[in-house]
Amino acid sequence: MHLKSYLNLYALLQNNVSTREERRAFGLENDTLKNKPIKQLLAWENKYIHHLKKPLLSEDVSSYLYMVTFSLAIIAFILGLLSGITLLSYNGHEPVNIVYFIAMVVFLPLFTMLLVLFSMLRAKNSQSVLVHLTPAYWMEKILKFFPSIDDKNIKKFKINPLLTNWIVIRRSQLIALFFSLGLLLALLGVVLTKDIAFAWSTTLHITPETFHGFLNALALPWRDTFPTAVPSIELIERSQYFRLGDKLSEEMISNASQLGQWWKFLALATLFYALLLRCVMYGLATLGYQYALKKSFFSLEGASLLLSNMNETMITTNATVAEHIVSSSHTDIQEIRQLKASYDFVQGWAIPISKLQVMNDTMKVSSPNIFEVGGSNTLSEDRAIAHKSFGEVLLYVKAWEPPTLDIIDYIEELVGVVDTVILYPIGIEDEMYHTKEKFIKIWIEKISMIDNLIDNNKKIWIKIP
Amino acid sequence: MKIHPRFAVVGHPNKGKSSIVSALALDDSVQISDTPGTTHKQRSFPLKVDGKVLYELIDTPGFQRARYVLEWLQKHAVSADKKHEVIQLFINEYEDNKRFNDEIELLKPIVDGAGIIYIVDASKPYGEEYEAEMEILRWTGQPSMALVNHIEETDYTLEWKRALGQYFKMVRTFNPMTANLEDHISILESMAQLKEEWIVPVKASIILFEQYHAQMLDKSCEVLGKLVYDALSHKEELSLKTEEVEDRDKEKIEEKYKEYLRKLEIKTQKKIEKIWKHEHLEKTQTLLTFEEIDLFSQEAASVFGLTRKELLITGATSGAIAGAGLDLLFLGHTLLLGGAIGGLVGGVGAYFGFDELSDIKVLGQKVGKRYLQMGPMKNRNFPYILLGRAMYHTSTIANRSHALRNTVELNTNNAFKEQWLDDDLRASLEKYHKLFRAGESLDTGILGEYKALLVKALKKINNN
Numbered sequence: 051m052h053l054k055s056y057l058n059l060y061a062l063l064q065n066n067v068s069t070r071e072e073r074r075a076f077g078l079e080n081d082t083l084k085n086k087p088i089k090q091l092l093a094w095e096n097k098y099i100h101h102l103k104k105p106l107l108s109e110d111v112s113s114y115l116y117m118v119t120f121s122l123a124i125i126a127f128i129l130g131l132l133s134g135i136t137l138l139s140y141n142g143h144e145p146v147n148i149v150y151f152i153a154m155v156v157f158l159p160l161f162t163m164l165l166v167l168f169s170m171l172r173a174k175n176s177q178s179v180l181v182h183l184t185p186a187y188w189m190e191k192i193l194k195f196f197p198s199i200d201d202k203n204i205k206k207f208k209i210n211p212l213l214t215n216w217i218v219i220r221r222s223q224l225i226a227l228f229f230s231l232g233l234l235l236a237l238l239g240v241v242l243t244k245d246i247a248f249a250w251s252t253t254l255h256i257t258p259e260t261f262h263g264f265l266n267a268l269a270l271p272w273r274d275t276f277p278t279a280v281p282s283i284e285l286i287e288r289s290q291y292f293r294l295g296d297k298l299s300e301e302m303i304s305n306a307s308q309l310g311q312w313w314k315f316l317a318l319a320t321l322f323y324a325l326l327l328r329c330v331m332y333g334l335a336t337l338g339y340q341y342a343l344k345k346s347f348f349s350l351e352g353a354s355l356l357l358s359n360m361n362e363t364m365i366t367t368n369a370t371v372a373e374h375i376v377s378s379s380h381t382d383i384q385e386i387r388q389l390k391a392s393y394d395f396v397q398g399w400a401i402p403i404s405k406l407q408v409m410n411d412t413m414k415v416s417s418p419n420i421f422e423v424g425g426s427n428t429l430s431e432d433r434a435i436a437h438k439s440f441g442e443v444l445l446y447v448k449a450w451e452p453p454t455l456d457i458i459d460y461i462e463e464l465v466g467v468v469d470t471v472i473l474y475p476i477g478i479e480d481e482m483y484h485t486k487e488k489f490i491k492i493w494i495e496k497i498s499m500i501d502n503l504i505d506n507n508k509k510i511w512i513k514i515p
Numbered sequence: 516m517k518i519h520p521r522f523a524v525v526g527h528p529n530k531g532k533s534s535i536v537s538a539l540a541l542d543d544s545v546q547i548s549d550t551p552g553t554t555h556k557q558r559s560f561p562l563k564v565d566g567k568v569l570y571e572l573i574d575t576p577g578f579q580r581a582r583y584v585l586e587w588l589q590k591h592a593v594s595a596d597k598k599h600e601v602i603q604l605f606i607n608e609y610e611d612n613k614r615f616n617d618e619i620e621l622l623k624p625i626v627d628g629a630g631i632i633y634i635v636d637a638s639k640p641y642g643e644e645y646e647a648e649m650e651i652l653r654w655t656g657q658p659s660m661a662l663v664n665h666i667e668e669t670d671y672t673l674e675w676k677r678a679l680g681q682y683f684k685m686v687r688t689f690n691p692m693t694a695n696l697e698d699h700i701s702i703l704e705s706m707a708q709l710k711e712e713w714i715v716p717v718k719a720s721i722i723l724f725e726q727y728h729a730q731m732l733d734k735s736c737e738v739l740g741k742l743v744y745d746a747l748s749h750k751e752e753l754s755l756k757t758e759e760v761e762d763r764d765k766e767k768i769e770e771k772y773k774e775y776l777r778k779l780e781i782k783t784q785k786k787i788e789k790i791w792k793h794e795h796l797e798k799t800q801t802l803l804t805f806e807e808i809d810l811f812s813q814e815a816a817s818v819f820g821l822t823r824k825e826l827l828i829t830g831a832t833s834g835a836i837a838g839a840g841l842d843l844l845f846l847g848h849t850l851l852l853g854g855a856i857g858g859l860v861g862g863v864g865a866y867f868g869f870d871e872l873s874d875i876k877v878l879g880q881k882v883g884k885r886y887l888q889m890g891p892m893k894n895r896n897f898p899y900i901l902l903g904r905a906m907y908h909t910s911t912i913a914n915r916s917h918a919l920r921n922t923v924e925l926n927t928n929n930a931f932k933e934q935w936l937d938d939d940l941r942a943s944l945e946k947y948h949k950l951f952r953a954g955e956s957l958d959t960g961i962l963g964e965y966k967a968l969l970v971k972a973l974k975k976i977n978n979n
Contacts, residue, residue, distance in 0.1 A: 354959065363723065364564070365562070365724075369542060369558050424644060448639075
């Protein structure tokens with residue numbers, strides 16, 4: 051699992067590569083990875099990586115990060131080297147005060163490591179002040195002003211804040227490591243090339259015994275393995291340096307050869323506190339970075355959808371083909387509101403004669419010829435009724451039953467032989483034959499769409515309430 | 516011949532065939548029209564699981580010339596075991612004849628082995644004109660059931676059932692407009708009984724349908740969780756051109772901030788509608804019209820969110836829980852002061868934060884680029900308002916039949932809040948809202964826990 055994989059996955063998800071079906075098919079093909087989401091995401095990424103245009107964003111970002119980290123590491127190494135040389139500079143007149151060097155290789159690393167530990171604990175917070183305080187964070191900001199690093203793609207890309215924090219933390223540890231290496235190299239270099247007289251000096255009233263106890267405690271990690279790298283009480287007594295210089299003349303000069311023995315302690319203090327512990331911090335930062343990277347995979351926009359697409363059973367219920375919409379021509383249908391008192395024929399579509407008579411009474415309509423058509427009639431019976439019809443025909447139809455082509459066939463036949471057909475969509479008996487407007491609309495709409503009636507439309511009227 | 520069960524939904528025109536198919540196939544794109552004869556071609560709606568068809572619903576045109584077809588069949592009268600062959604003969608003879616297009620379209624899948632689901636509308640009286648249709652279906656010899664639909668309030672079920680009982684071995688009632696998951700499953704169970712070979716695949720479909728429903732619920736809550744997280748953690752920035760921060764700048768960033776949240780809500784609603792396959796939904800949301808009742812208004816706060824009193828209790832409870840943690844840490848040596856102080860601080864903070872949204876800060880003064888920042892959301896009530904609205908929208912969509920084509924009105928009242936938000940849930944949610952407000956990076960585990968709370972709440976609403 052690398053940052054490159056994360057960035058490639060980000061780019062693939064941004065480009066919305068693969069359909070829902072393809073994702074599910076991939077999930078089924080790689081069934082063994084079902085409960086290993088990271089592996090599943092990586093395998094999917096591997097399959098679709100060729101969809102990404104080159105140069106890959108991951109390559110851009112990685113080379114940018116590498117370049118920035120490398121530059122910062124070199125800078126830190128040089129700074130460490132220069133700091134070491136400065137701290138150990140010896141002019142032959144005054145000895146080198148080891149307290150400065152101890153502060154640089156023991157206390158400064160311990161203090162910064164403590165800060166790093168806090169920032170690790172607060173790394174989840176995107177606005178973590180501690181993370182933003184690290185030199186790595188600010189040095190990178192400064193480096194961005196260099197034109198060669200100004201890449202639009204990188205500027206546009208927003209990395210997960212948790213991951214960003216861990217990248218900064220990890221990188222700051224690497225930089226600190228290089229700084230410490232610089233210090234160690236400076237120490238070894240100066241010890242090799244110069245005969246330095248080390249001393250310790252402080253304004254505070256600290257006895258050599260107390261100082262020995264303190265140094266002994268600092269040397270705890272190596273005092274059993276390298277006893278010569280722990281300064282003895284005699285050495286501490288002999289190398290105590292006073293501003294007024296009275297001791298220098300007697301004690302220090304007579305034991306000048308021993309004053310250089312401090313270097314072993316300083317070298318091991320640097321190795322342990324500045325380098326070894328820093329390596330541990332770097333290891334912790336790497337673990338945190340790996341954890342953040344893993345978390346970031348899941349927090350990528352679309353990653354959880356991709357996983358659910360791969361692992362969840364794909365259920366679809368939609369139609370396989372688009373709906374076929376038919377458009378028709380229209381003609382105007384004439385409307386009447388009042389029925390006449392009598393008609394030559396009264397007919398009812400699928401309405402028995404007994405009911406037709408009740409309807410006629412209700413509507414105050416009379417007719418010498420009342421017939422049921424449609425319903426259980428045969429087609430030939432209907433044809434016979436149509437052919438003997440003439441004049442004005444009042445045709446009751448059930449308003450709630452939509453006009454089928456069966457009734458349209460009959461109307462077509464009827465208008466061929468009669469003068470007028472009054473179509474009366476009638477409501478249900480329980481509602482006193484009251485017709486709802488929506489049913490009238492349906493009838494008008496349907497009748498007006500029948501092509502064969504267009505020529506005879508003057509003969510058709512529809513009764514509206 | 517296809518091996519999976521197929522069901523042809525047939526009947527008289529305008530009796531709700533397409534509505535039933537729409538509801539059973541969870542497809543709101545099916546054209547449902549008042550004008551009869553809208554459906555001219557059979558349309559298949561397969562239930563596919565990982566590409567494999569478990570069963571297939573077929574929407575068909577309505578009978579148009581049933582009497583003619585029946586007369587033709589009767590002219591070719593044969594013994595009962597050969598009747599289906601006569602139907603095939605009819606199809607062969609009239610396949611290219613436009614006059615019988617609808618009959619051919621509806622009979623073809625049946626002859627190919629589909630079961631018959633015959634739809635009638637029992638809100639209107641029975642008529643003998645239906646008998647020709649039912650007789651034709653009987654000729655096909657295919658397993659069949661009748662579904663009694665109620666398009667309107669009036670009820671003629673009894674007379675319909677008497678007639679249908681003579682033609683179909685099973686008669687069931689199903690209203691596609693009000694059907695919920697239970698009704699849906701109940702109909703599927705009936706469909707399974709039509710033929711012995713169909714029991715296993717249709718029963719498997721039922722289990723999958725339930726899984727599918729749970730999946731949709733889960734996905735919805737994931738989206739809702741993300742909505743609350745994004746809304747609470749969002750930070751709006753506005754570059755400053757002048758030295759002084761003017762009121763205009765503050766108004767501008769506040770409007771931008773609100774606009775972001777409104778858009779986020781709309782985007783989330785679209786996602787929810789897509790999950791529940793209601794992509795063609797038309798809705799009115801009077802509560803989102805900013806002139807009168809706004810997402811940020813007091814009225815919305817009391818309908819969807821918490822009242823000042825509820826907010827005070829929630830703030831105090833969450834503060835007290837944090838304080839109690841300290842008491843526990845010191846084994847009670849704090850004389851339980853941690854809980855008391857935590858409760859007080861939480862309560863007071865919540866009370867005074869009722870009207871505020873977020874601080875507006877001027878940032879970046881030292882690095883040269885000055886800008887205003889608004890967010891993360893400070894208002895303690897806001898997540899409850901947002902979540903209340905989202906829960907209402909989601910539960911409405913989740914329970915809406917795909918057969919409905921009317922415009923949804925997303926209006927609610929205080930009673931809805933009581934349906935899903937109780938003191939326990941409020942206390943649990945507050946813990947996560949606090950995390951979201953802190954703007955910490957998105958943790959899928961935390962969002963998963965939050966989602967689980969929402970799933971529970973949404974199920975509670977659905978059960979109500």
